[in-house]
Amino acid sequence: MLVNSRELLIKASKDGYAIGAYNINNLEFARYILEACNEDKAPVIIAVSEPAINYMGGYEVVSSIVRSLINDLNIKVPVVLHLDHAKSFESCKKAIDKGFTSVMIDASDKTLEENILITNKVKEYADPRGVTVEAELGSLTGLYTDVNDCMSFISETKVDSLAPSIGNKHGIYKEEANLNFELLGNICKEAKLPLVLHGASGLDDNKIKTAIFCGVSKININTDIQLVWSKKVREFINENKNVYDPRLIIASGKQAVKDLIHEKNELLESKRKAF
Numbered sequence: 333m334l335v336n337s338r339e340l341l342i343k344a345s346k347d348g349y350a351i352g353a354y355n356i357n358n359l360e361f362a363r364y365i366l367e368a369c370n371e372d373k374a375p376v377i378i379a380v381s382e383p384a385i386n387y388m389g390g391y392e393v394v395s396s397i398v399r400s401l402i403n404d405l406n407i408k409v410p411v412v413l414h415l416d417h418a419k420s421f422e423s424c425k426k427a428i429d430k431g432f433t434s435v436m437i438d439a440s441d442k443t444l445e446e447n448i449l450i451t452n453k454v455k456e457y458a459d460p461r462g463v464t465v466e467a468e469l470g471s472l473t474g475l476y477t478d479v480n481d482c483m484s485f486i487s488e489t490k491v492d493s494l495a496p497s498i499g500n501k502h503g504i505y506k507e508e509a510n511l512n513f514e515l516l517g518n519i520c521k522e523a524k525l526p527l528v529l530h531g532a533s534g535l536d537d538n539k540i541k542t543a544i545f546c547g548v549s550k551i552n553i554n555t556d557i558q559l560v561w562s563k564k565v566r567e568f569i570n571e572n573k574n575v576y577d578p579r580l581i582i583a584s585g586k587q588a589v590k591d592l593i594h595e596k597n598e599l600l601e602s603k604r605k606a607f
């Protein structure tokens with residue numbers, strides 16, 4: 333069943349666990365993630381970035397793939413179809429019109445005022461259509477989020493969830509991640525809305541647990557999935573030089589992706605009561 337993220341995130345933040353937001357890059361990733369979450373009885377956010385949408389053919393393709401997989405694979409857990417890091421109102425509108433149930437407008441590179449304006453424009457379009465909106469404040473390139481900015485942003489936008497910048501980064505951490513949990517805790521105390529941790533790949537379990545303890549209820553993972561899949565596929569190709577069927581090559585990374593999702597679900601949702 334496709335749902336927006338509101339109730340899932342509110343419940344998670346109240347009960348002290350987090351929902352996994354896993355990025356897909358193709359049909360296979362969507363299938364593996366849905367299957368693994370269904371086996372775990374774990375609600376899931378399927379996140380898709382604009383470049384991934386372009387790669388897959390467009391908003392309608394992605395929406396149809398995820399909806400069809402939910403039906404054909406008989407997926408019983410709640411699924412959120414989420415546009416990740418949209419850079420414009422138009423992108424959010426396209427996703428909403430094609431049936432995404434959640435969008436992230438990422439205007440974190442703009443001024444606070446511009447960020448508020450564009451987030452409100454997205455909210456106005458999304459609200460009556462039952463779609464939830466995530467925004468980002470600060471910048472994952474190293475600018476820490478200011479607590480006072482958070483409060484003005486939240487009161488001016490009534491956004492559904494917020495991704496602060498606390499030292500987290502996308503991709504592979506070149507040196508050990510240095511997350512400011514004190515800042516995260518302060519933001520959480522003041523903001524009183526679901527918080528999102530981007531760039532969760534490569535973080536050790538303790539950091540992720542601490543982030544959840546400080547109030548994060550959505551954990552975004554992309555790079556880790558790509559890493560485990562590509563490692564297995566590379567090994568498979570090296571060991572099976574005569575195989576040319578793309579289905580065998582792509583599927584050689586399936587179990588690794590599913591194992592990773594099971595592992596992350598267990599870590600994020602240990603406090604969730606059985607769905």
Ligand code: G3H
Binds near residue numbers: 355417529530532553
């Ligand atoms: O929006 C998606 C993420 O923040 C994922 O980041 O690739 O570092 O896991 P990651």
Ligand code: ZN
Binds near residue numbers: 502530552
């Ligand atoms: Zn991100």
